[in-house]
Amino acid sequence: MFGANLRILAKKYPSISELSRQLKINRTQFNRYLSGESFPRPDVLDRICAFFEVDARILLEPVESITNQSHVLNGPVLAEFVGVGVNDVPQDAFPSGFFRFSRRSFINTSQFVVGLVYVFRDEEHTYVRGYEAKDAMLQQGLTADIRAREFRGYVTRQEEGVALVISRRNSMTCSFNYLARVASFENNYWVGYVTRTVRESASGSRAVRMVYEHLGQEKTDIYAMARESGFVAEENLMPFHRRLLQTEEPFR
Secondary structure: OHHHHHHHHHOOOOOHHHHHHHHOOOHHHHHHHHHOOOOOOHHHHHHHHHHHOOOHHHHOOOHHHHHHHHOOOOOOOOHHHHHHHHOOOOOOOOOOEEEEEEEEOOOOOOOEEEEEEEEEEEOOEEEEEEEOOHHHHHHOOOOOOHHHHEEEEEEEEOOOOEEEEEEEHHHOOEEEEEEEEEOOOOOOEEEEEEEEOOOOOOOOOOEEEEEEEEEEOOOOOHHHHHHOOEEEOHHHOOHHHHHHHOOOOOOO
């Protein structure tokens, strides 16, 4: 069982030699583990488990059951509630690729934020990744380097759309996004809202409408769009984005 599990875990790495170096295990000895001819010492087993983020059950149980149970959303407490939605988000419900989004600014409600995110699949899960606008970070007195601006999250199915739970590094901030597809010529728009996890304030908002436009996987124009990300005035929004955001109507 250990050898079979180790072979599954090693498939994610293009080179066994490089994997052996990262684990600081002799290549010949590592091959013995893979073939099931040998078992590691406790200290080496601990190193392997820490590297692959599993536990010592890989000696006795299939690695698929271990990794699923160790995931909080797929664990025994939440599997039938949250886990069902995160395990399978169909491509036709929310496809992989680049999305352009727009929303009213939380900080300066007279302006709007336009940005890009990338949605991708890893095994049965769907993830989202992007970067906060530099101006938004600076206006909050935060560091605006690329590492601080990055955010990531996961996508889960809902009855009539999808929800995205997104956080900045070290769980500095978190947002909940709900999106549902709307009719359009290319069927590539979603509209909903985003809420942020901050205390109530007399200035600014905690929930605003949001529009997502699927751009596909083509990178030709993505970099140009990325350079245009940031704060924009209402009149500079894409016309269909402005229409879907219902800028004259209060959010309810």
